[in-house]
Amino acid sequence: MGFVNCEVKENIAVVTINRPEALNALNSQVLDDLAAAFDGIDTNVVRAVVLTGAGEKSFVAGADIGEMSTLTKAEGEAFGKKGNDIFRKIEQFPVPVIAAINGFALGGGCEISMSCDIRICSENAMFGQPEVGLGITPGFGGTQRLARLIGAGMAKQLIYTARNIKADEAYRIGLVNAVYPQEELLAAAEKMASQIAANAPIAVRACKKAINDGLQTDIDNALVIEEKLFGSCFETEDQREGMANFLRKKDDPAKVKVVAFKNA
Numbered sequence: 176m177g178f179v180n181c182e183v184k185e186n187i188a189v190v191t192i193n194r195p196e197a198l199n200a201l202n203s204q205v206l207d208d209l210a211a212a213f214d215g216i217d218t219n220v221v222r223a224v225v226l227t228g229a230g231e232k233s234f235v236a237g238a239d240i241g242e243m244s245t246l247t248k249a250e251g252e253a254f255g256k257k258g259n260d261i262f263r264k265i266e267q268f269p270v271p272v273i274a275a276i277n278g279f280a281l282g283g284g285c286e287i288s289m290s291c292d293i294r295i296c297s298e299n300a301m302f303g304q305p306e307v308g309l310g311i312t313p314g315f316g317g318t319q320r321l322a323r324l325i326g327a328g329m330a331k332q333l334i335y336t337a338r339n340i341k342a343d344e345a346y347r348i349g350l351v352n353a354v355y356p357q358e359e360l361l362a363a364a365e366k367m368a369s370q371i372a373a374n375a376p377i378a379v380r381a382c383k384k385a386i387n388d389g390l391q392t393d394i395d396n397a398l399v400i401e402e403k404l405f406g407s408c409f410e411t412e413d414q415r416e417g418m419a420n421f422l423r424k425k426d427d428p429a430k431v432k433v434v435a436f437k438n439a
């Protein structure tokens with residue numbers, strides 16, 4: 176599909192932004208293709224998604240500066256909304272999305288990674304919100320998600336200075352969970368996706384929703400959100416089998432088996 180490929184391997188999907196000649200910069204077409212790729216994923220089958228960029232140099236080098244350069248005020252706002260809508264789709268995607276950041280993650284590139292559940296990167300990755308150097312603000316959620324992820328003070332410093340940071344610093348400030356040699360990154364992301372996919376899918380989805388929704392509200396309401404989602408797992412086949420397996424194991428360790436969760 177156009178600028179975005181989606182490959183399903185058993186129960187994980189690898190979505191690749193494929194515009195390497197422009198370092199995978201996000202123009203309107205790439206954004207449309209991304210939305211279509213996520214819409215096309217069958218979440219009855221796929222239990223985790225890996226999002227990455229084509230090539231070994233760049234994850235996403237930002238929104239397309241050429242396309243943005245002539246926008247009017249109204250068009251700028253509409254372009255921001257277009258990006259926000261698709262990034263929100265990723266953030267709220269029913270199953271976890273892991274960003275495998277294989278190089279530049281600047282501007283919209285850093286922002287799309289922050290709409291994913293988990294970020295891991297290669298040693299050559301570079302992060303930053305360079306927008307104020309271009310005369311604009313971050314417009315695909317950067318002012319909101321960066322502050323939520325790494326704290327307002329550090330986010331303000333990065334955004335106001337427009338300074339790019341390397342992988343080790345991104346790791347130190349908690350922007351990414353782990354750093355890998357470039358050649359190991361995708362395998363590491365797929366391994367993590369498979370680990371997620373091996374767990375009870377209804378429970379994993381409920382965890383994502385509980386964390387995301389709970390972070391938007393106060394602790395009392397957040398705990399109610401958790402209670403409801405916790406309750407929703409009971410009477411599922413996977414809950415019954417997961418717990419029965421544990422109890423069988425206690426009776427007789429020889430009865431240990433890996434539960435093949437059914438998503439039911």
Ligand code: CO8
Pocket residue numbers: 196197198200201236237238239240241243251252254255258279281282283284305306309312313314315
């Ligand atoms: N947009 C369009 N094209 C790009 C972009 C981009 N963001 N980044 C790189 N490219 C293109 C280059 O123009 C070049 O194309 P060509 O070969 O046709 O000249 C090709 O990719 C390769 O790039 P370079 O030759 O520049 O490669 P270098 O290795 O020398 O440099 C850099 C790599 C450092 C990543 C450099 O390309 C760069 O600084 N890119 C721009 C990074 C940037 O500023 N990104 C933020 C953009 S703003 C943004 O993302 C705002 C998001 C919110 C939008 C809200 C809208 C309202």
